[in-house]
Amino acid sequence: MVQFLDDAPRHIFFTGKGGVGKTSVACATAVELTRRGKRVLIISTDPASNVGHVFGQTIGNRMTPIDAVPGLDALEIDPEQAAEAYRNRIIDPVRAILPPSEIATITEQLSGSCTVEIASFNEFTNLLADPSRTAGYDHVIFDTAPTGHTIRLLQLPGDWTAYLDAGRGDASCLGPMSGLDKSKNTYRAAVEALTDPDVTRLVLVARAQPSSLHEVNRTLTELAETGIQASHLVINGLLPHADDADPLHHAIEEREHAALEAMPAGLAALRRDDIPLKATTMIGVDALSRMFTSDEAHRSPDDVIVDLPEQPGLDELVDDLASQDHGLVMTMGKGGVGKTTIAAAIATELARRGKKVLLTTSDPATHLAATLAGEMAGLTVDSIDPERATQAYRERVMATRGSSLDEEGRAALAEDLRSPCTEEIAVFQEFSHAVNTARHQFVIIDTAPTGHTLLLMDATGSYHRDVLRHMDSAQRLHTTTPLMCLQDPEHTKIIIVTLPDTTPVLEATALVTDLARADIHPWAWVVNNSLAAAHPTSALLGRRARDEVTQIENVTAQATRWAVVPALANEPIGQAHLAALASGTEDPS
Known part of the structure; x- marks a missing residue:
């Protein structure tokens, strides 16, 4: 049985990047604790999760008994609904006073990811701060946790409202703080509960993949700065050893082993549980009851039929792009879905076809140099240095707006400038230069993960409005701002990259809605990285491939054009492997 349940405290938080299985692990934990005779409440604030779907019943924003699990109640907090109510609480008092244009501006400022997270945290604060609210339960489980940035915001000294009055116009994350409707003592009590290991246990959840481990290591470090110490690490979906001869199975197994061997020392020091990959999805109590076990029987490959029609490959998208000689191509999606690889493969193939290509990245974890080992005629590789750009931006804001603030105000502004939003705003000027270059050649931009990307779009929109506001009508007719370029389908091709799994597809769909x-x-x-398109012979991978078909169909139902890229036995690093990926030819050994 898993170690993270040994002497479990009342509160258990699970955190990790999207798609690693936090909700499944949280639900399986709840089922196991009730099996031990405990009364349990599970709370979900993850926008991509659906605890009700896992247990097969409607839950919603109220404590609801789970019919199939006596002793278990569940509560789903919809973060988007919470953010909408939160925005209204801030805006309604001034809606009849301010002009519609200013109301629209405030609404946009309160539409970022920081607002969603602060609003979600605001919803369950009382459950942490006031134990009497959950006195009927032995354990309260959360399938996501606040970020270090949100906790630091709540720990700021002084009055948020006074800071906002002095520094309005620059704060990207402190604006949402004005809607907090409880006393600072309540938030202080909630943070104290999070930092007390006798009350709360923080469990990091990851996959055995470098990007996933990098993300939870960053979370570990950020939360430690606030006094919240993670004690356990769960590696979910670890591919078990197989004796069959499937090269893809063995390649994945070796890659996962190498990723775990190379994990950062801070993660390696935590108590670790490895949860083996299961052949079926974690839906229903029976499946959840088996999640922490490894004694799953496998069917023979003959029993596995993957009913996936032939799908277009990346080469067909490149064919369409290559009909022109210039343009902006942006790969967008959540971190870890392979945006960098897809961008590099497209750029490599366009250059091979004689096109002039600039491949650039604003991804904080810049992988292009490693992915595109070697030089190629017609291809230039460039990157925006997020750390350098962000540091310069912070110094500029502190020297200007920060100069008129007192010590507490400067501390608040400094924390505001540590938000994820700041980095995207800081790199925008260099990003807009690349947008303009696309008038004369191909520019392939590998953007940052989904949350960062949306904020990057917000920054672009702000720049767009600011440019137009300072022009007369004649100038506007002859001006093209970066946002106009992004809105022009003849100039810009947006490619949404996802994985054939529930959470990545939901997150990609949400990205499309926001764009x-x-x-x-x-x-x-x-x-x-589709198993279904790779046609594995491994029994376990074959059954997982079958489950991908529904998610691929969800994508094709909403896409005008698409490509499905198979999972590869070899990492797509270097020109030969990238060329094979883009051209649809056999992957070189």
């Missing part, structure tokens, strides 16, 4: 607010629409989708 539509700015009148930006995807040109194509890429479903990356």
